[in-house]
Amino acid sequence: MLAKIYAWLDERLGITTIYNTVLDRKVPKVNWWFTLGSGSLFLFVMQGVTGIMLSVYYVPSPDHAYDSIQYIMTGVTFGWLIRGIHHWGATLMVIVVFVHMLRTFFYGAYKYPREFTWVTGVILLLTTLGMGFTGYLLPWNQRAYWATTVGTSIAETVPLVGPFINAVLRGGTDLSAVTLARFFSVHIWWLPAIIAALIGIHLYMVIRLGISAVPSKED
Numbered sequence: 325m326l327a328k329i330y331a332w333l334d335e336r337l338g339i340t341t342i343y344n345t346v347l348d349r350k351v352p353k354v355n356w357w358f359t360l361g362s363g364s365l366f367l368f369v370m371q372g373v374t375g376i377m378l379s380v381y382y383v384p385s386p387d388h389a390y391d392s393i394q395y396i397m398t399g400v401t402f403g404w405l406i407r408g409i410h411h412w413g414a415t416l417m418v419i420v421v422f423v424h425m426l427r428t429f430f431y432g433a434y435k436y437p438r439e440f441t442w443v444t445g446v447i448l449l450l451t452t453l454g455m456g457f458t459g460y461l462l463p464w465n466q467r468a469y470w471a472t473t474v475g476t477s478i479a480e481t482v483p484l485v486g487p488f489i490n491a492v493l494r495g496g497t498d499l500s501a502v503t504l505a506r507f508f509s510v511h512i513w514w515l516p517a518i519i520a521a522l523i524g525i526h527l528y529m530v531i532r533l534g535i536s537a538v539p540s541k542e543d
């Protein structure tokens with residue numbers, strides 16, 4: 325019965341072809357370092373799921389942001405756990421993505437024909453760091469406020485365009501409700517959308533080109 329339903333669906337949707345292309349690919353002899361790309365993907369999805377859960381109670385306004393997080397930590401069932409996973413998952417994701425980059429660099433996986441995989445990867449690293457930077461402000465506590473003040477001031481030191489970048493980031497001369505609103509928007513909409521699209525291109529390249537082998541002495 326189940327086999328019949330599957331065959332019916334497969335004929336129309338091509339599930340077996342999708343499965344064979346995406347998951348049942350030939351891979352060279354690899355090692356544990358090759359799991360870090362999938363690890364990055366897992367962490368991105370985990371951050372997305374826990375972030376959506378947090379957005380149910382989090383309020384992005386200077387009056388309520390801090391209190392809403394206190395409520396998540398003490399009043400919401402398992403709120404502390406979801407926030408904890410999101411908080412530590414962010415740090416872990418930066419580390420895992422970075423070590424994944426080191427692995428592809430030291431194994432020479434960025435070389436022909438995988439240059440484009442590398443370029444999308446570099447943007448993924450920068451956008452992942454952007455997620456960390458924008459997320460750090462959201463608790464709206466002293467540490468968040470002053471860390472972002474320092475971070476945006478550093479951006480201001482860039483020659484010529486620095487003051488402009490600082491003004492765009494802060495939405496004014498100082499950190500305010502405008503800053504919190506735009507950091508929240510970038511954190512939950514802009515960057516996740518860009519990262520999801522880039523991961524799509526990145527994985528398309530991985531599926532199309534296959535995984536590179538561990539370099540041998542002759543390489």
Ligand code: HEM
Pocket residue numbers: 357358359360361362364365368421422424425428433434438441442444445446448449452523526530534535536537
């Ligand atoms: C959210 C971030 C990222 C995700 C989800 C991701 C995902 C993946 C996955 C699943 C693979 C295949 C398995 C593996 O080799 O580990 C892969 C391969 C690759 N990634 Fe990433 N990646 C990310 C960031 C990066 C970064 C920052 C770079 C470099 C700057 C990069 C460069 C590459 C390259 C060159 C390959 C091909 C490896 C090969 O063929 O041996 N990726 N990525």
